[in-house]
Amino acid sequence: MNIRKLPLKNIILQKKRTAGLIIILIVLTASMFGGSIFIRSLNNGLDSLNQRLGSDIILLPKDAESEVDLKNLLLQGTPGYFYMDKSILNELENIEGIDKISPQYFLVSANADCCSVKVQIIGFDEKTDFTIKPWLHESYDRELSDNEIIVGSSLSTRVGHKLKLYGVEFLVVGKLEKTGTGLDTAVYTTGDTVKNLIKAAEDKGISILSKQNPDDVISSVYINVKKGYDIDNIVSDINLGIDGVKAVRSKTMMTSTADRLKTISFLISILIVTIWVFAALILIAAFYMITGERKREFAVLRVIGYSKKALGRLILTESVILGAAGSVIGIVITGTAMYSFNILINSKLDLPYLVPNAISTAVYVLITFISVTFLGAVSGMISALRAVSVDTGKILRE
Amino acid sequence: MKYLRSNVFKIAELVLALVLTIGSFTVFAACPVGEEHVMACHYAQLAVTTLGLILTIQALAALLIGNKKVRLGITISQVPALVAVFFVPGTIFSLCMMSSMRCISIFKPAVRIVDAVFFVAVVADIVVNVVKNGEVKADEHKEAAA
Amino acid sequence: MVINGKGIAVSYTKNAGKKINSKSYALKPVDIKIVPGEVSFILGRSGSGKTTLLSVLAGLLKPSEGTVLYDAFDIYKEKDDDFSLFRNKNIGFIPQGQSLIQTLTVRENILLQARLSDSGSDKSKKADELINALGLLDRADYFPKELSGGEIRRCAIARALINDPKVIFADEPTGDLDDDNTEIVFDLLRQKAKEGCAVVIVTHEESAIRFADAVYRMDAGSLKLSA
Numbered sequence: 001m002n003i004r005k006l007p008l009k010n011i012i013l014q015k016k017r018t019a020g021l022i023i024i025l026i027v028l029t030a031s032m033f034g035g036s037i038f039i040r041s042l043n044n045g046l047d048s049l050n051q052r053l054g055s056d057i058i059l060l061p062k063d064a065e066s067e068v069d070l071k072n073l074l075l076q077g078t079p080g081y082f083y084m085d086k087s088i089l090n091e092l093e094n095i096e097g098i099d100k101i102s103p104q105y106f107l108v109s110a111n112a113d114c115c116s117v118k119v120q121i122i123g124f125d126e127k128t129d130f131t132i133k134p135w136l137h138e139s140y141d142r143e144l145s146d147n148e149i150i151v152g153s154s155l156s157t158r159v160g161h162k163l164k165l166y167g168v169e170f171l172v173v174g175k176l177e178k179t180g181t182g183l184d185t186a187v188y189t190t191g192d193t194v195k196n197l198i199k200a201a202e203d204k205g206i207s208i209l210s211k212q213n214p215d216d217v218i219s220s221v222y223i224n225v226k227k228g229y230d231i232d233n234i235v236s237d238i239n240l241g242i243d244g245v246k247a248v249r250s251k252t253m254m255t256s257t258a259d260r261l262k263t264i265s266f267l268i269s270i271l272i273v274t275i276w277v278f279a280a281l282i283l284i285a286a287f288y289m290i291t292g293e294r295k296r297e298f299a300v301l302r303v304i305g306y307s308k309k310a311l312g313r314l315i316l317t318e319s320v321i322l323g324a325a326g327s328v329i330g331i332v333i334t335g336t337a338m339y340s341f342n343i344l345i346n347s348k349l350d351l352p353y354l355v356p357n358a359i360s361t362a363v364y365v366l367i368t369f370i371s372v373t374f375l376g377a378v379s380g381m382i383s384a385l386r387a388v389s390v391d392t393g394k395i396l397r398e
Numbered sequence: 399m400k401y402l403r404s405n406v407f408k409i410a411e412l413v414l415a416l417v418l419t420i421g422s423f424t425v426f427a428a429c430p431v432g433e434e435h436v437m438a439c440h441y442a443q444l445a446v447t448t449l450g451l452i453l454t455i456q457a458l459a460a461l462l463i464g465n466k467k468v469r470l471g472i473t474i475s476q477v478p479a480l481v482a483v484f485f486v487p488g489t490i491f492s493l494c495m496m497s498s499m500r501c502i503s504i505f506k507p508a509v510r511i512v513d514a515v516f517f518v519a520v521v522a523d524i525v526v527n528v529v530k531n532g533e534v535k536a537d538e539h540k541e542a543a544a
Numbered sequence: 545m546v547i548n549g550k551g552i553a554v555s556y557t558k559n560a561g562k563k564i565n566s567k568s569y570a571l572k573p574v575d576i577k578i579v580p581g582e583v584s585f586i587l588g589r590s591g592s593g594k595t596t597l598l599s600v601l602a603g604l605l606k607p608s609e610g611t612v613l614y615d616a617f618d619i620y621k622e623k624d625d626d627f628s629l630f631r632n633k634n635i636g637f638i639p640q641g642q643s644l645i646q647t648l649t650v651r652e653n654i655l656l657q658a659r660l661s662d663s664g665s666d667k668s669k670k671a672d673e674l675i676n677a678l679g680l681l682d683r684a685d686y687f688p689k690e691l692s693g694g695e696i697r698r699c700a701i702a703r704a705l706i707n708d709p710k711v712i713f714a715d716e717p718t719g720d721l722d723d724d725n726t727e728i729v730f731d732l733l734r735q736k737a738k739e740g741c742a743v744v745i746v747t748h749e750e751s752a753i754r755f756a757d758a759v760y761r762m763d764a765g766s767l768k769l770s771a
Binding site: 005006009012014035175177186247296297299300301302303304305307308310361391392393394397 | 596599600605624625628629631632633636639640642643644645646647649656657660661687703713715734740754771
């Protein structure tokens with residue numbers, strides 16, 4: 001029998017009381033940890049999307065759907081395709097202030113090897129590319145040969161493995177970093193390999209959703225502006241000077257998404273704060289009520305010689321242990337759920353969603369743990385003050 | 399109440415085995431079977447269901463049999479099946495091509511979480527059993543001495 | 545150790561209607577002296593203020609007036625830490641009703657008071673003696689909720705005696721006990737007095753007077769020494 005073990009014994013042996021308090025603490029932890037990870041993941045997703053678009057201006061064919069299609073591709077991973085004439089690239093040369101230009105060609109496979117889903121195939125020009133290769137997970141410094149591809153992070157294949165599309169095997173030579181967007185499910189390759197793909201599909205008699213030759217058409221152009229030039233001016237220069245295209249400022253395209261995201265983040269923040277305030281009040285009230293119920297127990301401890309300080313310390317120790325235990329359990333449950341099912345959350349959201357890395361997660365874990373344990377300590381402190389403020393004799397008489 | 403208390407682990411194991419078995423083709427089923435071809439994923443699901451069924455039978459047997467040593471033996475024999483279940487999705491069987499599909503986004507994490515909880519329950523059960531058996535033996539020694 | 549209560553009183557202010565600040569006494573001003581080697585009984589009906597007086601004497605209820613001295617030690621002027629330690633070592637208090645810690649076994653409850661100020665001496669043996677003397681041998685590893693009222697009371701008595709206190713306060717110590725156990729407990733307390741302990745027992749059992757060296761009667765907050 002060790003005096004120091006008394007708080008632990010009280011916690012372990014008073015099962016119902018402990019269970020009730022732990023449940024409140026888990027709710028607190030889950031709302032705080034889960035909520036902040038969620039908000040952070042949304043912001044991460046948008047940041048990475050903005051970065052991965054990687055250009056100042058995106059050029060698309062001037063029809064009503066192309067911008068919507070591109071957004072669907074980015075946000076929901078719905079494969080899409082649209083084309084414009086390749087001669088546009090020459091016209092862009094005439095516009096002043098343009099630094100880099102890189103075209104891409106979109107193709108949608110009707111059927112991939114394993115799964116009955118469409119796969120977005122993006123043909124890019126290796127010589128001019130500045131939006132794809134910088135995001136290769138492992139740097140790959142040579143040029144893509146025939147039938148070599150780079151895949152988005154969501155494709156469950158590895159570098160060195162082969163991916164079969166239309167009965168032809170393509171060697172995976174690179175994998176891109178995760179973005180939390182539709183770009184993760186795409187396959188990236190050169191124009192020549194795209195042509196091989198189309199041919200393979202035709203040989204197999206599979207209907208392919210577009211048959212235009214990547215030698216003649218392109219789907220989008222990524223443009224970077226020279227320093228000192230105003231992006232908006234160049235956007236209007238392009239829109240006025242070149243027929244059949246629409247230039248969009250990359251940032252503008254994502255404005256509505258960013259706005260939506262802000263609203264969601266705001267609502268979730270309010271929700272977290274509300275849950276927190278209520279749960280914190282309930283916790284403090286619970287501790288307070290329990291102290292009321294235990295006043296006779298505390299009086300007995302005083303009788304046998306516990307000082308006010310020692311009694312306060314006992315109550316505080318119990319509440320800190322409970323706070324710590326509750327937050328750890330809450331973090332484990334919430335963390336397991338959020339990290340195991342992050343892909344599911346992402347696909348249900350239609351928003352870029354990228355869970356924080358290990359270091360950021362550790363920071364969130366730490367902040368949550370400290371906050372919840374601290375709240376436990378505060379509740380305990382309030383109870384301790386109540387417990388020591390009454391005369392022992394008065395309680396014994398009751 | 400006493401029955402529940404002394405069989406709490408066995409009952410939990412049975413429930414988890416049922417969740418794993420039934421869930422594997424309902425709530426967190428891998429993917430719908432296509433008309434044209436059956437995906438690798440589907441076989442992973444079949445494997446989990448089969449292993450889940452074996453685990454269910456084991457759990458049921460452990461619950462119904464009275465002999466303590468046999469019960470312990472059955473529980474220990476659940477360990478390899480549980481390890482196998484953990485590695486079925488993704489490691490033993492390859493799943494689908496894209497991680498956004500049910501197979502990877504739902505089936506794999508759900509199977510692994512249920513399996514992990516199951517594993518912890520079984521290990522705790524074994525440990526508690528071994529400790530208790532030790533205590534019982536010690537008591538017997540005491541009685542024999544007295 | 546001589547305990548000297550001088551002019552101790554416990555009052556509270558009534559706040560009923562217009563009669564604000566009318567004073568009402570739970571314990572009217574009283575002088576009392578408790579000496580070592582004696583068993584003092586405080587008799588009286590319930591609600592007469594017996595427990596209040598006992599609490600004031602034991603340092604558990606600060607009186608509104610007066611002082612309580614343990615020899616020259618004015619307990620209500622001491623720091624809480626110091627007096628708590630003093631109480632732990634020198635006072636054995638047996639409260640009325642259930643007074644065990646629910647999460648500790650009988651043996652642990654008894655040892656709790658000893659371990660609080662552990663000066664290195666192992667009290668396990670002493671605990672075993674008390675457990676034996678109070679007939680708790682087969683209950684030593686039981687939790688309070690598994691005990692009868694009488695067993696709980698005997699455990700509280702054992703706890704009060706574990707540190708060999710110089711003063712023992714007992715509030716209805718035989719309330720839940722049968723005749724045999726009542727006898728055992730009073731004998732034990734009598735024995736403690738013989739060893740030099742000051743023993744104060746609050747009870748309403750007139751028959752217990754035969755164990756007493758001094759008998760006080762409490763009536764509506766007033767204390768009288770009876771012959």
